[in-house]
Structures are given as structure tokens and as C-alpha cells.
Amino acid sequence: MKVDVSEIEKVETKCPECDSEKLINDHERGEIVCGACGLVIDDNLVDMGPEWRAFDHEQRDKRTRVGAPITYTIHDKGLSTMIDWRNKDIYGRDIPARNRAQWYRLRKWQRKIRISGATERNLAFALSELDRDSSRLGLPRSVREAASVVYRSAVENKLIRGRSIEGVVAASLYAACRRCNVPRTLDEIAEVSRVSKKEVGRTYRFLTRELNIKLPPTSPVDYVPRFASELSLSGEVQSKAIEIIEKAMEKGLTSGRGPTGVAAAALYIASVLLGERKTQRDVADIAGVTEVTIRNRYKELTEQLDMGVTL
């Protein structure tokens, strides 16, 4: 059976009586009420939040009523227990020296037992790989979670067979980045994951086909802020570049062109227009395209958009 990844995150947001989507979360009474017809859809809600009066971070942690949130980035979703490394008992007293060896053994077995079976071991390995790759790319938590969800559904649908774990991990990351609108280029992913660019792309296409992930083609606009800050260009250049790209998209100039190339050329033009000139070489290096690509895109853009500039 195929599991559609997008369904995992979907939450009920409709009133069963009147189909209104205006639901009110009343935390004071612990109820969800329909804003249109007044139907109480759910009551006795559990308040997930911490105690409300906390004055600093430490107090907030202490007042939490629940444990760590479940996370897809750990193979058992972070729900297992750990015996910690401190030799203290629950009252904070030291554990007598004669019991230390016993605790050492217990800890060792606890670690081993957390992973049951080969599938779980593979998952644990893959997720640590995923964590490593995303750390090197500096990706936020949310993207890691999304990537883990993609990887898990690939496992569930038995898509890993015959493919390398590293490759599928890299492809999941690429897909998650695009879904979260922080696209990384295949080159960037390939660089951190010791999988070739070709393999990442191939596995990514395979995953999207098999898991019914429908992602719109990446827009050059998504790359602009990142490239601009790496080139230390100002905000005006960024917005000018975005403006250029939007005009180009309207005219269909981006169709069939690599998004990174278009973004690079737009940034280059914007930087020249606003007197913060960067060389084509600098822009090309950051965007991972060649200078020739920038020149070609630049020619197309300036000719078709009547920018009235000669550089």
C-alpha cells in the first residue's frame, strides 16, 4: 500500500455538522468549538503546554508536565528511556562503588536493546546519517523532521531495497528542503553526503514517483536570499533580483532553465544596477554554475526585459 506523505501532517479542520473551517480552540474550557454553528467538537482537551507562570528558561523546563516531544529523527521517535551516565540515584546520591560495574553493564544492555532487529538498526543508522548531513548543511529542525518522515515512508513502502541508505537519505533531504521552501542544490547535498549528484537526483525522482510527492519546480526566487547573503549583498539588491526574476517568469523566460542559473544572473544584474558590482566569477562560484551560464541568462534577461542597461 502506498502512503501519501502529505497525509501524515493533515489534521481535521472542519466542523462535521456545517463544514465550516472556522474552529475555535478554547484553551480555558478545554474545548474545540465550531465558530459558525456553535457545536462543541471536542472537550476535555489535554493542555500540552507547560505551567503558565515561568520567569526564566529553567523554571519553564521544570514546570513542563510532559516529556520530550516525539520526533521522527530518532529511530524510536525518542520515546525510549535512557540510563544516564551520571552515577547518581533518583535522590541524587552517589551509587556505591560496589554497584558501579552493575550499572555499567545495565547501561550497555539498555543501549543495545534500544535497537531491536535489522530494520530498526538500518533506520537508526540512516537517521544518524541524516542528522549528520543536515548538520553539515545547517538545516533547521523542521526540515530534519520532514526529511525523516520522507525516509520513513520510503522504508514503509519498501523502496530502500537495492538502493544505498546514503542515497535515499540524501534524496529525502533534498525533497524535504524543497518542501520547506529552503531548497538546496543537488550539488550541495551531494557534497556533504558522499553520494554523487547523479545518484541523488535519480533517487529523488524515484522517491517522488513512488511516494506521490508532488512538488512544484523550484523557483529561482527561493535561492536569492541565500546566495545574496553569501555574496554579502544588500537587501535592495535582493529585492531587485527578485523583481527581475518575477518579470522573467511572467514572460516564460525561466522555462527549461536551471533555477540556480537564473537566480545567479538576476543577482548579478541587480548588483550591477545598484552599484554593488560583483564579478560574474564570484556569483558563479557561490551559485555553483559556470560564468558562461550567467552570461547566457544575463543576455536573455536584459534583451527580453528591456532593462536598458549595458554592462
Next chain:
Amino acid sequence: MSNVEIKVENIVASAAFGKSIELPKVAPALEGVEFNSENFPGLIYKLKEPKTAALIFGSGKLVCTGAKSIEDSIKAIHITVDKMRTLDPEIPKEFEIKIQNIVASANLGKTLNLEAVALDLENTEYEPEQFPGLVYRLEDPKVVLLLFGSGKVVCTGAKSFEDAQLGVEKTKERLGELDLI
């Protein structure tokens, strides 16, 4: 139905003799034959007229590529086999030839906005980072089309000329329905 002129670019056909061939034995009959057992296990024989290349394998199978028409492909196979028969008369005179793949190109005459096509058309794959064309998979006829921004189209995977023609026409029609062309 809208008419589009398509041009066949390549035809791949295969033949099976049903018995194994000793490659070194037949090789002298084919002038200019390439054989590189370390790289590739088959003989590579390039014909000038019709301009095709035949791959001959020890298992008794032959693949002919590069022909621009089905007749040329069949003719090329027969020329090659006749030459081989001069040195190995055990190769049967009658054998089956099967068309494996036809690649055709066409021009829709109008530029396409691939981003819009990717969003509206079903079964598509469009990754400008990896390939500038949009891949469109058709179920019936079972062919794959590559659509490019310039309006040019390549159709592959067809087993017959009609399938390729039909595939391109269906695509054009579908694009018209969705108001993309």
C-alpha cells in the same frame, strides 16, 4: 485530431537466432568490426549503407541501432547476417526481427511554459536543475515524451511508428485542452 509531422530519429531492433555464435569465427567476415571483450562482450559492426550499427552477441542475439526507418533496420540486419553466414553456415536463414524502440522528434510550433505544464499536466516530471526538458509519461500508447521550452518534442519508447505519431498527437491535444499551448 490535430496533425503533427514527426521525424523518426532512431530505431532499435533485435534479432535472435536461437543458437549461440562463436564470435571469433564470424568476425573476419565483417570488415572493420570492433571487438573489445574487456569493455563489451559483443562484436560492434558499423554499416555505411544504411548507416547503422549492429551489436552481435555470443548468445546468438543481435541488436541493430541507428536506423531511420524500419525497412533500413531490417535491411541492415539481413546484410550483416548474410555476411556472417559465409563463415558460419549454421546460422539460420529465417529468424525473428523485433522492433524494440523508436525515437521520434516533432515540433509543436509554439513555445511552452514548462512550469505551467508541470503543474497542470498529470504524470509529469520536471526538474530544471537536472534536465531542461519535461518528462511526460503516457499510458496509452505507452510512450514517454520529452517536452522542451522551445516547443520541440521527443517521443521515445514507441514500438511502432503509429504509436509515436499517436503519442505526439495525444500530447498536443491534451496541452490544447489545458490551454497550455
